[in-house]
Amino acid sequence: MNEPHPPQSSPRAAAVDxxxxxxxxxxxxxxxxxxxxxxxxxxxxxxxxxxxRDER
Amino acid sequence: MSAELTRLSxxxxxxxxxxxxxxxxxxxxxxxxxxxxxxxxxxxYVTVTADQARAQAQALDRDGYRADxxxxxxxxxxxxLYWTAGVRTTAGSRxxxxxxxxxxxTAVSRMAAAGAISLGKLNTHEFAFGGTTQTWERKxxxxxxxxxxxxxxxxxxxxxxxADLCAGTVVTDTGGSSRIPAHCCGVVGLKPTFGRxxxxxxxxxxxxxxxxxxxxxxxxxxxxLLQVIAGPDPRDAASLAQPPLPDLLAAEPSARGLxxxxxxxxxxxxxxxxxxxxxxxxxxxxxxxxxVLEEVELFDFGLAEGAQWVIITADATAYHRPTLQTRAGExxxxxxxxxxxxxxxxxxxxxxxxxIRRLMVAxxxxxxxxxxxxxxxxxxxxxxxxxxxxxxxxxxxxxELPMFTIFTGFCLYANLTGLPSVAMPCDVWxxxxxxxxxxxxxAWDEATLVRAGRAYQRAIDWEARxxxxxxxx
Numbered sequence: 001m002n003e004p005h006p007p008q009s010s011p012r013a014a015a016v017d018x019x020x021x022x023x024x025x026x027x028x029x030x031x032x033x034x035x036x037x038x039x040x041x042x043x044x045x046x047x048x049x050x051x052x053r054d055e056r
Numbered sequence: 057m058s059a060e061l062t063r064l065s066x067x068x069x070x071x072x073x074x075x076x077x078x079x080x081x082x083x084x085x086x087x088x089x090x091x092x093x094x095x096x097x098x099x100x101y102v103t104v105t106a107d108q109a110r111a112q113a114q115a116l117d118r119d120g121y122r123a124d125x126x127x128x129x130x131x132x133x134x135x136x137l138y139w140t141a142g143v144r145t146t147a148g149s150r151x152x153x154x155x156x157x158x159x160x161x162t163a164v165s166r167m168a169a170a171g172a173i174s175l176g177k178l179n180t181h182e183f184a185f186g187g188t189t190q191t192w193e194r195k196x197x198x199x200x201x202x203x204x205x206x207x208x209x210x211x212x213x214x215x216x217x218x219a220d221l222c223a224g225t226v227v228t229d230t231g232g233s234s235r236i237p238a239h240c241c242g243v244v245g246l247k248p249t250f251g252r253x254x255x256x257x258x259x260x261x262x263x264x265x266x267x268x269x270x271x272x273x274x275x276x277x278x279x280x281l282l283q284v285i286a287g288p289d290p291r292d293a294a295s296l297a298q299p300p301l302p303d304l305l306a307a308e309p310s311a312r313g314l315x316x317x318x319x320x321x322x323x324x325x326x327x328x329x330x331x332x333x334x335x336x337x338x339x340x341x342x343x344x345x346x347x348v349l350e351e352v353e354l355f356d357f358g359l360a361e362g363a364q365w366v367i368i369t370a371d372a373t374a375y376h377r378p379t380l381q382t383r384a385g386e387x388x389x390x391x392x393x394x395x396x397x398x399x400x401x402x403x404x405x406x407x408x409x410x411x412i413r414r415l416m417v418a419x420x421x422x423x424x425x426x427x428x429x430x431x432x433x434x435x436x437x438x439x440x441x442x443x444x445x446x447x448x449x450x451x452x453x454x455x456e457l458p459m460f461t462i463f464t465g466f467c468l469y470a471n472l473t474g475l476p477s478v479a480m481p482c483d484v485w486x487x488x489x490x491x492x493x494x495x496x497x498x499a500w501d502e503a504t505l506v507r508a509g510r511a512y513q514r515a516i517d518w519e520a521r522x523x524x525x526x527x528x529x
Contacts, residue, residue, distance in 0.1 A: 027401065
């Protein structure tokens with residue numbers, strides 16, 4: 001699948017977009033910097049759920 | 057006498073009021089005089105409510121001391137992220153420059169009901185999304201060195217406490233925003249367990265990770281504030297299922313027998329030499345007080361850091377999206393960039409971050425079955441110069457670390473897991489800047505942190521070492 005991308009933008013628009021793109025790329029790179037085993041079996045933590053509430 | 061009044065702890069104020077030795081009006085005047093003298097240079101306050109504070113002080117003096125009001129006559133100032141009825145609440149943003157709430161945040165109303173007097177509102181990094189506290193309106197300076205920032209996002213609170221411009225404050229902590237300014241300014245941030253303090257009336261940054269928290273000059277004062285603001289609130293669902301908070305100041309301060317986990321590898325990886333030396337010195341003090349040190353290993357740092365920033369940024373972008381689409385130009389550039397970064401994150405990455413959080417909660421439960429607390433530095437470095445703090449990264453012992461890591465690397469574990477953590481000053485290093493240590497504990501066990509923190513502060517006599525900042529210093 002082709003990656004969606006915005007229409008041709010001006011150099012100024014590209015410059016404005018550079019910082020958010022760099023920041024997001026760094027966040028995602030960190031998020032994928034290791035691969036915990038069996039992550040697919042882990043349910044995501046829901047909002048407002050730390051112990052002991054998630055033990056109910 | 058007025059300078060001495062602004063140095064009194066919350067406990068000392070209560071004893072002096074009870075004995076009829078001082079009047080609330082004199083204490084409030086002493087603080088307001090100091091704010092008038094020092095704050096033009098520090099810019100810790102966004103708004104000062106002097107007339108209101110004086111009127112409240114007179115009313116308290118007229119009614120007399122009441123032991124059932126544990127913050128009777130204590131001058132406080134909430135972070136400008138908390139709603140305050142009739143007093144503008146800016147969140148450090150042009151977008152809310154003139155916004156005046158019609159009711160108080162729960163923590164604000166609980167402090168007032170306990171007899172506290174609000175002197176005004178303290179500066180925050182715009183929408184609490186950053187660590188420098190330099191807004192379009194107020195550029196907060198660090199009282200220890202005005203070329204450096206106070207940290208953030210609760211930088212106004214850190215600066216005001218260090219300079220004795222208030223006796224206590226309520227702030228937020230989403231990725232370290234109470235502990236980071238505590239470290240930069242040599243004061244205390246006590247982030248309680250997630251859900252311990254209601255966030256009703258607090259402008260959100262991340263619904264997942266936001267904590268309401270007290271900051272103060274000592275662990276004991278922070279505990280006195282937490283005692284008042286904690287407890288269930290029907291207007292914050294996250295606060296409802298908490299166990300009761302015990303009397304935090306009932307137990308004798310002690311670290312005897314306390315098992316302290318030390319994640320040595322992470323500390324070596326992320327700390328500057330001066331922070332590591334101060335931290336090691338603090339561990340020696342804890343050991344002298346009877347604590348038992350044990351090396352522990354923490355959850356993969358890269359994954360934790362990725363999860364932290366993906367969740368904060370996605371939550372913040374969701375909250376700000378309507379405004380971002382119509383008034384993007386009114387955000388500061390740094391916050392706008394972060395919010396636009398949030399538009400680039402995917403839903404599967406957000407879910408992955410929440411999966412990683414679940415693994416982390418399980419990991420910390422195991423670690424905290426073996427030790428009572430985990431000791432960590434608060435930041436990689438002392439408060440950086442303002443010109444450096446706004447850049448992407450900085451050299452730490454010959455290695456370039458991103459500012460995201462330098463500011464929040466040691467703090468984010470407590471936000472992702474919701475576990476309580478206290479940051480308290482331990483030393484002065486390098487160019488004469490303070491360094492804090494943090495202790496992270498088990499869920500709902502703020503009492504152990506307070507007990508050990510009070511013992512530590514007593515052992516190093518920080519109150520005697522704390523400088524008095526004067527105008528022009």
